Amino acid sequence: MQKRTLRIYYIIFILISLAVIFTLFIKTFNENLLFYRSPSQINAGEFPENYIFRIGGVVEDGSLDKSKESMNVKFSITDYEKSINISYNGILPDLFREGQGVVIRGKLGSDGVFYAEEVLAKHDETYMPPEVLDSLKVNEKALQDTTRSMTIKK
């Protein structure tokens, strides 16, 4: 009899700890999801407020403004529909340049400027991040414009 009650307690203990672990797990998972948005979506108000998320697009020609004193950089990215201003303080990746597809992680400020924590432009000068490519596909003509200046690696 005593052995049986012990076993029941044992099972209850395991079930409760499993439930706690599972809840914590789901919570952590949800908190660490990074959403991806295009400039047009942000313009339409479709973005998670006060959350870190990622945006992507092509760095607009002539928009790059580097400070001569600090690591501050301002530029804008576009999906050829809408564009959005980015402010970043840090070292830009080697492949960062105007006309390049980039993905940026950060927060949207109340002034409409996206404050970047990390700028990614990876690996290959002809490479276009898949997310950026997808948001450009919405606008076929824009895509053709981009392909002219940049061969998308197949």
Place this chain on the structure above:
Amino acid sequence: MIAYIGSFLILIAFMNASLLVLSKPVLSRVTSEYDSLILSTSKLQFPLTFLAFICLIFSFLGDDFSLRYVSANSNSALPYFYKISATWAGHEGSMLLWCLILSFWMFMASVYSKSLDKQFRLKFLNIMGLLNIGFLAFLIFTSNPFEKNISIPIEGKDLNPLLQDFGLIIHPPMLYMGYVGLSVVFSFALTCCLQNDFKPEWAKWIRPWALISWSFLTLGIALGSWWAYYELGWGGWWFWDPVENASFMPWLITTALIHSLITCEQKSMFKNWTILLAIMAFSLSLLGTFLVRSGILISVHSFANDPARGAFILLFLFIVVGGSLLLYLKNASKMNDNTSFDLFSKESFFLINNILLVTATFTILLGTMYPLMLDLFGLEKISVGVPYYNSVFLPIMTPLVLLAGYIPILFLSKRKNNMTKHFFMSLIIILFFSLGSLLFMTQYNLSILLGVFIFMWITFNILYDLVTKYLNTKNIKTLFSNIGMTLAHIGLAVFILGATIVENNKVEKEIILGLGESVKVNDYTFLFSEIIEYDGPNYSAIKAKFIINSDNQFIANLYPEKRLYFSNDMPMTEAGIEPGLTRDLYVTLGNLISDDRWSVRVYHKPLVRLIWLGALMMVLGGILSVIIRKKHKKLSTQV
């Protein structure tokens, strides 16, 4: 010409593998001699693929730009050793490498399987032959490295500068040796399913193969991490990138497998479970290939995207994984499993080890696959942040590594019948030493204490176990037969120590420096003294000279670089690193701010080398246990 021979050899290899698989169903009605055909074709596969691979290497060395693969991945100005490594730098070549290694493992399996029952051996080689056919078909129909260009370019596009590096010469072959080595374990497990049995002596036969694959996998992952550390230019050693996860998941499952195989061998337990682990391990390495090669994940590993390839691998994955799981479900229940064991026994702890490792694998699988699934159904584009992995993976791993240090004590005390005394004794001693070691550190917190504690806990207990075993038997053989296991576990402890300290105590500064200016990081002064311009074989570069002093003592000169590769106008950052067992000093150039002023990254990374040293110890431990087992066997058969 060479390319035609290579093409032809691949076709011959394909036919050879088909012959291997078809010989039994076709010939068994006519003659009973089909078994020698199976054995010889399984050995012939390796030389055939090897020669095809040599042909591809020669096409690269001879700058044969009439081949599309060569022109896309090489350039006449490329140094010859990178021309050789370019052979497996792209998709097509790395698939040929995969086939080569698969045929190599089949060769080894064919040579070393004489001790197995004849019917078992033939079935086993048949399954390996099927895998060979699958991958060769993939190579021939979707990614032939010997495919011709429509018009022959005068110059090749060049190898991606990131891949022009020693680490990348050896990383893929080592990783593939591990990935594909699991195919031996997988085929073996399926044969067991077909035979409805998993005998202890079979577990004994397959364990060295699992250990060797595990060692190669460890080495491959460590090399990838080391490469990322010095080449990607910001000093991280693990990124939880989907491609890294793809190699880490099979590693975790194989780790579980080599532990559960011990129980299979010694107690004839966990048979079903072990077979499932073997199937999972290889399935995950196939999934890894699918993720990397289909172009779903874009990273340095995905060189080209082709939907046909993705579809082929997905179909292949579906057939292999689905088929083997069906076979498993149908047959595994027929195996007799000895299921009763004590709560405080080695078996129950191996079970906990397995559960934790599999759970960890599934949390990584979720983080890797969930974004892909959402994207596939067009629901949402997301990615899973690094904090998820850290906050889920570490709590699962902590009890696991504590357990790794606990098991030796448990069994020592069982022999002496006072386990609580031993447990608390070692706990107090180790806690005392780990608290004491904090006195030597400038910075500490709870996670450092935990890391140091785990390091000492594992090392002390594993060594104590080894010494006691030796003293109990007074036989030098016990020392030898346990040395591999001991070394691998201490390797794990060393890795944990390095990872904890570097993640908690590293100093990373991003600042702007002009010529003649200096920055102080901990006790080290970095003086930006010079800018040098020079030309490399296929690039031009700007090199900065940093003089490092500590307490007015000269330590080293570091030369971080910015390179511009001619062939594709691609910029690259090369870090300047002063390595040391206790700390690494790491400098990279960022962007030019104005005139001679640069933004730079200056890092101090304490004990970062222990991460790879620990991994190397694990590799060595794994290999030693295989070699010593073999020697042991020879000795025992001679006696």
